[in-house]
Amino acid sequence: MSRRGYARRERILAVALQEFAENGYRGASLARIAERVELSQAGLLHHFKSKERLLVAVLEYRDEMDTRRFDLASLRGAEALRRLADVVDYNARMPGLVQLFSVISGEAVTGDHPGHAWALERYRRLRASMADAFRSGVEAGEFRAGLDAEALADRLIAMMDGLQTQWLIDPEQVDMATIFRGYVDDLIAGLRP
Amino acid sequence: MSRRGYARRERILAVALQEFAENGYRGASLARIAERVELSQAGLLHHFKSKERLLVAVLEYRDEMDTRRFDLASLRGAEALRRLADVVDYNARMPGLVQLFSVISGEAVTGDHPGHAWALERYRRLRASMADAFRSGVEAGEFRAGLDAEALADRLIAMMDGLQTQWLIDPEQVDMATIFRGYVDDLIAGLRP
DNA sequence: TATAACCAACCGAATGATAGGTATGTGGCC
DNA sequence: GGCCACATACCTATCATTCGGTTGGTTATA
Numbered sequence: 001m002s003r004r005g006y007a008r009r010e011r012i013l014a015v016a017l018q019e020f021a022e023n024g025y026r027g028a029s030l031a032r033i034a035e036r037v038e039l040s041q042a043g044l045l046h047h048f049k050s051k052e053r054l055l056v057a058v059l060e061y062r063d064e065m066d067t068r069r070f071d072l073a074s075l076r077g078a079e080a081l082r083r084l085a086d087v088v089d090y091n092a093r094m095p096g097l098v099q100l101f102s103v104i105s106g107e108a109v110t111g112d113h114p115g116h117a118w119a120l121e122r123y124r125r126l127r128a129s130m131a132d133a134f135r136s137g138v139e140a141g142e143f144r145a146g147l148d149a150e151a152l153a154d155r156l157i158a159m160m161d162g163l164q165t166q167w168l169i170d171p172e173q174v175d176m177a178t179i180f181r182g183y184v185d186d187l188i189a190g191l192r193p
Numbered sequence: 194m195s196r197r198g199y200a201r202r203e204r205i206l207a208v209a210l211q212e213f214a215e216n217g218y219r220g221a222s223l224a225r226i227a228e229r230v231e232l233s234q235a236g237l238l239h240h241f242k243s244k245e246r247l248l249v250a251v252l253e254y255r256d257e258m259d260t261r262r263f264d265l266a267s268l269r270g271a272e273a274l275r276r277l278a279d280v281v282d283y284n285a286r287m288p289g290l291v292q293l294f295s296v297i298s299g300e301a302v303t304g305d306h307p308g309h310a311w312a313l314e315r316y317r318r319l320r321a322s323m324a325d326a327f328r329s330g331v332e333a334g335e336f337r338a339g340l341d342a343e344a345l346a347d348r349l350i351a352m353m354d355g356l357q358t359q360w361l362i363d364p365e366q367v368d369m370a371t372i373f374r375g376y377v378d379d380l381i382a383g384l385r386p
Numbered sequence: 387t388a389t390a391a392c393c394a395a396c397c398g399a400a401t402g403a404t405a406g407g408t409a410t411g412t413g414g415c416c
Numbered sequence: 417g418g419c420c421a422c423a424t425a426c427c428t429a430t431c432a433t434t435c436g437g438t439t440g441g442t443t444a445t446a
Contacts, residue, residue, distance in 0.1 A: 008421085024300055026220040030406065042408080043422050051406065099302055106299015107217055109292055109361035119362050127366075154372050158355030159348065166351055168302035169312050173320070179347050190383055201395080223432065234432085236396045244432065389446085396439075405430070412423080 009047050012037050013061045016054055021100035024107050025055050025115060052114040059104070059118045062097060073129045077137030078188045080130065081156070085181045088160060092177040098164050105161070127153045137191070144193040152187075159183055202240050205230050206254045209247055214293035217300050218248050218308060245307040252297070252311045255290060266322045270330030271381045273323065274349070278374045281353060285370040291357050298354070320346045330384070337386040345380075352376055 015036045019028040030051055034044040048054040070087050072080060091098050108115035130153035137143040160180060167176035208229045212221040223244055227237040241247040263280050265273060284291050298315075301308035323346035330336040353373060360369035 022303060024217065024219060026217060027300075029404075031404075040423055041406085042424080045407070046421065049407095102302055103299050105358060105362070106296050107220075109295055109358065110215060116362070123359055123363055124366070148375075151372050151375055154356070154359060154367060155352060155376055158352050158359055158372075160355070161358060162351030162353070162355030163347070165298060165302065165354060166316055166347065169298065169309070170316055173317070174347060179344050179351075182341075182344055183348055186383075190379075222430075224430080232395095233397050235398080235434085238433070239395060242433095387446100389444100391442105391444080393442085394440095397437085399435090399437105401432100401434075403431080403433105406428095408425100408427080410423105410425090413421090415420085416418090 008037070008039075012039075012044060012047055012054075013058055016058050017062065017100055018096060020055060020058055021096050021103060024103045025051075025113065026107065030054075055104075055114050056118065058100070059115060062100060063122070072126075073132075076133055077140050077142040080133035080137075081184045081188060084130070084156065084160065085177075085184045088163070088180045089177045091164070092167070095168065095171075099168055102161075102165050102168055106165075123157065126157055130156050134191075141193065143191040147191060156184075156187075201230070201232075205232075205237065205240055205247075206251055210251050210255065210293055211289060213248060213251055214289050214296060217296045218244075218306065219300065223247075248297075248307050249311065251293070252308060255293060256315070265319075266325075269326055270333050270335040273326035273330075274377045274381060277323070277349065277353065278370075278377045281356070281373045282370045284357070285360070288361065288364075292361055295354075295358050295361055299358075316350065319350055323349050327384075334386065336384040340384060349377075349380075 012033070016028070016033050019033050019036075022028070028051075030044055031041050033054075034041045037044065048057060066087075069090070070083060072083060072087075075083050104115045105119045107113050108119040110116065127150065131149040134143060134147060134149040134152050138145055138147065138149075163174065163176045163180055167174045205226070209221070209226050212226050212229075215221070221244075223237055224234055226247075227234045230237065241250055259280075262283070263276060265276060265280075268276050297308045298312045300306050301312040303309065320343065324342040327336060327340060327342040327345050331338055331340065331342075356367065356369045356373055360367045
């Protein structure tokens with residue numbers, strides 16, 4: 001891939017991210033994306049062979065950015081939870097990213113959706129990572145023994161994602177970042193041995 | 194409206210609910226809904242003048258069923274929270290209803306979506322209702338004074354909705370009802386004066 | 387009781403827009 | 417010269433919606 005081609009792909013991914021976030025997978029149109037990148041539709045499909053592949057590429061692109069910015073898996077105990085609250089803080093300043101995630105994972109509950117595999121994988125990875133954090137917190141004496149790490153991880157993820165949806169629908173009423181941090185703080189306090 | 198017409202409308206609403214749940218608003222097609230109701234597309238549009246109106250009718254239809262089944266607003270304190278856990282129990286046996294809600298509120302984060310007003314209204318009503326429950330719990334001496342009723346309500350709704358999405362995407366790993374009840378029980382225990 | 391008027395409940399066909407995707411060609415950079 | 421990065425042109429499918437009708441039953445009137 002040439003330098004020019006590479007730059008174009010980045011452009012396409014950025015625009016497609018916005019369009020998918022705005023309209024969902026089904027609602028987004030290749031024609032509109034192409035127009036915004038100043039390309040013909042066929043030209044767009046030269047870079048990504050189908051709409052489905054474009055979505056997958058966008059999701060991977062987003063995941064890659066996230067992983068680079070926050071290395072959650074390497075943290076343990078309360079520190080991991082606080083870092084997750086940092087992620088939410090960051091997201092609160094990036095409504096586009098949150099909206100992409102929210103719209104796509106809403107659509108992707110259907111098994112045949114092209115984003116389904118991604119959503120499933122993301123949940124499992126995040127759940128495993130947070131469950132580890134709870135367990136390592138126990139080992140470190142930070143959290144009381146006997147906690148249900150998987151259930152706590154599920155709750156944490158549900159809280160994060162649920163607040164995102166609420167915040168997107170009603171941004172004036174819902175202070176996502178503050179509420180999430182409040183939950184995390186209460187959780188840490190409640191788990192002390 | 195004739196008896197026959199009324200029955201037809203009910204049929205349409207039931208089928209449309211499934212289709213919107215399956216494919217979202219944008220992904221659903223009037224042609225397919227009409228086909229399943231054994232009606233021409235024009236015949237379908239005789240009963241509901243546009244796709245948008247059909248969606249709104251479906252959402253209202255679902256809300257009405259819910260309201261009839263669970264009268265959340267009249268309950269107070271811990272009782273209201275436990276009743277919400279009952280709702281989640283019930284939902285766990287009705288994946289279609291949960292999916293409708295999940296898909297539509299995912300799509301409806303965009304302001305111009307025909308379900309946006311519904312989603313906004315639903316959040317605000319539910320938040321007010323649950324915040325009241327927390328406050329009345331304080332008055333009854335069930336919960337400690339000084340709690341942030343609105344924030345707790347937001348958390349509760351986020352938890353419920355977030356778990357629904359997780360459950361739909363990964364039903365084998367996520368036991369929505371149990372996890373939610375666990376959260377509610379912990380919450381009630383943690384709020385004791 | 388017969389009939390005229392009306393209306394809900396449809397249907398078939400057509401509309402214009404838009405969808406994703408393909409086949410074929412071409413200009414420019416390495 | 418060869419390949420990457422496109423464009424033009426085109427295809428078929430599907431979309432929501434509209435129009436102009438036809439039924440069959442109900443209601444009001446004479």
